[in-house]
Amino acid sequence: MMVVMNIDATKEQIDAVIARVEANKFKVIVNPGEERTVIAVVGPNPSAIREQLMYMPGVDHTVPISRPYKIASREFIPENTVFPLDGFMIGGDEVVMIAGPCAVESRSQLLECAQAVKEAGAHALRGGAFKPRSSPYSFQGMGEEGLEILAEAREVTGLPVFTEVIAPEQVPLVAKYADVLQIGARNMQNFALLHAAGECDKPVLLKRGPSALIEELLMAAEYILSHGNRRVILCERGVRTFETSTRNTTDINAIPVLKNLTHLPVILDPSHSTGHADLVAPVARAGIAAGADGLIIEVHPNPRQALSDGGQSLTPEKFAILVRQAKGIAREVGRK
Incomplete structure (x- = not known):
């Protein structure tokens, strides 16, 4: 699952989302994009904590990653790696x-x-x-x-x-x-x-x-x-x-x-x-x-x-x- 932060999300709000994910024993992968930060939640059944995350300050929306590979996927990082x-x-x-x-x-x-x-x-x-x-x-x-x-x-x-x-x-x-x-x-x-x-x-x-x-x-x-x-x-x-x-x-x-x-x-x-x-x-x-x-x-x-x-x-x-x-x-x- 990806947690897409607001364009104006603060560092404190991003850190709070990361802390919540880690508290639930999921792995966090952060992609600080040009416009907004995207946080990947990796582990078995990450959608179980979706409702906890989607209403946190600074969160815009959540998106499931359909591929078994996460970091390699264009769903997580749409721009070419150069x-x-x-x-x-x-x-x-x-x-x-x-x-x-x-x-x-x-x-x-x-x-x-x-x-x-x-x-x-x-x-x-x-x-x-x-x-x-x-x-x-x-x-x-x-x-x-x-x-x-x-x-x-x-x-x-x-x-x-x-x-x-x-x-x-x-x-x-x-x-x-x-x-x-x-x-x-x-x-x-x-x-x-x-x-x-x-x-x-x-x-x-x-x-x-x-x-x-x-x-x-x-x-x-x-x-x-x-x-x-x-x-x-x-x-x-x-x-x-x-x-x-x-x-x-x-x-x-x-x-x-x-x-x-x-x-x-x-x-x-x-x-x-x-x-x-x-x-x-x-x-x-x-x-x-x-x-x-x-x-x-x-x-x-x-x-x-x-x-x-x-x-x-x-x-x-x-x-x-x-x-x-x-x-x-x-x-x-x-x-x-």
Whole structure:
């Protein structure tokens, strides 16, 4: 339930409503909007205290929140969540380009790739230091050494770093080096990790699980948001279906659906959703046209020698072409 305060409600009146809610053992989430404050009452059957609240001084009206996710819902926060990250805005008018290799393989590989994607027009650098792989015999990443190389690449290029965290105890370590923590598809419902990410002060990129409903993705985001970390980016990266001609099935529908349901930024990962380098650019273009706030693209200076996901990685030259195409499509849909 939402308690909508009057435009001229005083701080004392707002505090009194919060105190009444907490006295009834419900959780309070406050959204100080531009015109008026909205207080979310979270817990089982919040309508039980509706009559107590609706007649309190300063209260305009109460509204039920119909979605199981509360803070992520546009019902609670109607305006888009927009936040800055090293010179650009996520969730605003810009279509953000995040690019880099699937995994940090060496210092020379990452620095070469970081410089190339920056020159092509990337806003941020991606790269995995910890890699949760399907096979225990596959390359698992360079760990903290990989994080140190990512931090060096940021110093050299000025690009903020997105990198994956795969366990709750890793959050402080990864946050020490990264600008944005990525929670991968396999960990979308790793609730201990979601709690830890929510308690961190870094933005979080949350990928949709391979078999997850859109509502389940938003409920996973709610775990992070419930701890007060409001800088969450949602990522569509394809879902598992009966189709075998691509790695996953890109759910383009999910982009406008999510934009309708939530105020959080939504980006697309066409590398993992297709699994084929020659399909990345067409699907990326479709994602921008569908309303994505950004793209996260795997780029490798020599995809044939990549230790992870070389088959879906673009060369720097092909990424530069995609950036130029993305600019044209973005303009046509009213974006930068």
